[in-house]
Amino acid sequence: MKKKWIIGGSIAGGVLLLLAAAVILFFANQFHIEMEMKGEDVTLEYGTAYEDAGAEAYLRGKLFGNKTLAVTTENGVDTAKIGSYTVTYTASQxxxxxxxxRTVTVVDTQKPTLTLKGDAAITLTKGTKFEDPGYTAEDGYDGPLTAAVTGEVKTDTVGEYKLTYTAADSSGNTATAQRTVTVKAPAVKKPATVSDSNTVVPGNKTIYLTFDDGPGPYTAQLLDVLKKYGVKATFFVTNKPSYNHLIARMAAEGHAVGIHxxxxxxxxxxxxxxxxxxxxQIMQDIITAQTGSPTKLMRFPGGSSNMVSSFNKGIMTRLTAAVTERGMRYFDWNVDSNDAGGxxxxxxxxxxxxKGIQSSRYANVLQHDIKKFSVNAVxxxxxxxxANGYTFKALDETSPTCHHGVNN
Ligand SMILES: [Zn+2]
Structure with missing residues (x-):
């Protein structure tokens, strides 16, 4: 029994020794897991498929062991959305x-599309309004875009203007387009052709509508009405910088322009x-700039008969002679709308x-296009x-002068 115990004891002792040796060997082996990622970090265009190249894992030891391990992949890549994603590979033993x-970057490197509406080259007449026909800008990733438009069209100055449209998407890809707008001087019609669109019935009375003191805020509206009926009129203009561009339109539409x-x-x-x-001369220069040529027509502020100038004795007598000497034609009026009076x-x-038209041989009608109610009467x-058979004409150098008497 005793011996058996000793034998048993020595077997148990041997097993213990072996176990101890195995444990020491196991820890001395220094296990570690080696991850082998296939391929590098990835950058790809949105909308394209992402195929993960995967990774492998090995359990390795210093003294023994070389075991392939199962790899768990966590892949949250959404290629429909630009951004930076991380694919994580793990293994354990x-x-x-x-x-x-692995870092996967989904990018948008595609330019937006930018298309101009209307023509890329537009020509318009000085004094007319420019309305940008616009554009369409669309990005595959961001959808419709708003483009920045740089450049300016000065419709009151003859010249060539460039408008640049730039559309940028959220990734900074840009598309540009350019439009050229040419502002040209109006074709100035000669007074002889001014009334072409009116039928002149011999023996019928002619009406010369004249408008003083403009251009102003109602002048464009007035020009629209005259255009609607093909009626030509005469504008005795003053310097109104914000509205001077309308002088070009007057001339372009066949109206007469005179100095006031x-x-x-x-x-x-x-x-x-x-x-x-x-x-x-200041006004003559403005008219020349707007219409392309100087005018010979004029109307004295207050008319040639005015007494408001009586602080300077004889000035109207001298001026009426002097303007005629200079080749100007001055016009007064014989029908007063009284829009500056009662x-x-x-x-x-x-x-x-x-009333005035019916009681005159011809009618030179005085109105002021700076008065809305007067413009609204036209x-x-x-x-x-x-409807009553009258003819409208613009004044020219051959029109009846319609002079008042000079009182000063
Ligand atoms: Zn006036």
Whole structure:
């Protein structure tokens, strides 16, 4: 029994020794997990399929062991959405863990598409309005885009203008397009052709609608009405920088343009002949710039019969002679709409004009296009006059002068 125990004891001792040796060997082996990622980090265009190249894992030891391990892949890549994604590979054995990461970047490198609406080259007449026909900009990733438009079209100055459209997507890819807008001088019609669109019936009375003190905020509306009926009129203009571009339109649409002085300041213009002509020249230069040629038509502020100039004795006598000497034709009027006097409504203005027209051989009608109610009366007057066989004409150098008597 004793011996057996000793034998048994030595067997147990041997087993223990072996176990101890195995444990020491096991720890001395220094296990680790080696991850082998296939391929590099990936950059790919949105919308394309991502195929993961995968990874392999091995359990390795210093003294023994070389085991292939199962790899778990965590892949959250969404190629429909640009951004940076991480693919994580893990493997484990006992207490050892291995991990590898791959960065997948989904990008948009495609330019947006940018298409101009309308023509890439547009030509328009000075004084007309430019409305940009616009564009369509679309990005495959971001959808519709708003483009930045740089450049400016000065419709009051003849020249060539470039508009640049730039559309950028959220990734900074850009597309550009360019439009050229050419502003050309209006073809100035000669006075002889001004009334071409009106039928002149011999023996019928002619009406010369004249508008003083503009251009102003209602002048464009007035030009629209005149255009609607093919009626030509005469504008005695002053310097209104914000509206001067309409002078080009007047000429382009066949109306006559005359000088009414730049400032319309009685004290200033009637102070001396020099002062008058200096002021008149300013307006002549503006008209020339707008229409392409100077005018010979004019109307004195207050008319040639004015007494407002009486602070300078004899000035109107001298000026009426001087302007004629310079080759200008001045016009007064014989039908007063009274829009600068007693009339304050469109119906009063229209009534005054109709009455005046019927009691004159021809009618040179005075109105002011800076007065809205007066401008609003024009359509009624035109409809009435056309229905009654009258003819409308713009003034020219051969028109009846219609002079008042000079009182100063
Ligand atoms: Zn005036």
């Amino acid at each position: 006992w207490k050892w863990k291995g991990e590898a990461k 002085t730049a400032s319309h300041d009685y004290k200033k213009i009637y102070a001396s002949e020099d002062a008058f002509f200096a002021d008149q 009339a304050s409504t469109s119906s009063e203005v229209a009534a005054n004009i109709k 359509e009624e007057v035109i409809q009435w006059a056309l």
